[in-house]
Amino acid sequence: MSSSPASEAPVPSPCCRRCCLDEGDVCLGCGRSLAEILEWNQADGARRRQIVEAALARRKPL
Template sequence: MSSSQASEVPIPSPCCRRCCLDDGDICLGCGRSLAEILEWSAADGARRRAIVETAQERRNLRLPRG
């Protein structure tokens, strides 16, 4: 798949319906910031991928390490 085709693949929302914002306005469910959540519908594929990656990094930092 070419890079132009990859940019056209729809990026699904990372929302997992466990919405609750912490003190930093980060969703405890998906890891997106409030600004990213509000931006989502207007974001293009590249921006959505960046949002998903950043949200995943936030979630990984929050996971308890055993």
């Protein structure tokens, strides 16, 4: 029995090790912007989910 509130599952990095930035500084592998890639390690779970959603939206047109 845990006395702490249930913690959310960690958000895995969307990195797929195909790192290549386009002219807009967006990774062609995962769809994250350079700013989002640099922010990832300091971002909390909610922010990481936002980053993943934005990256997925960027990749859809491809």
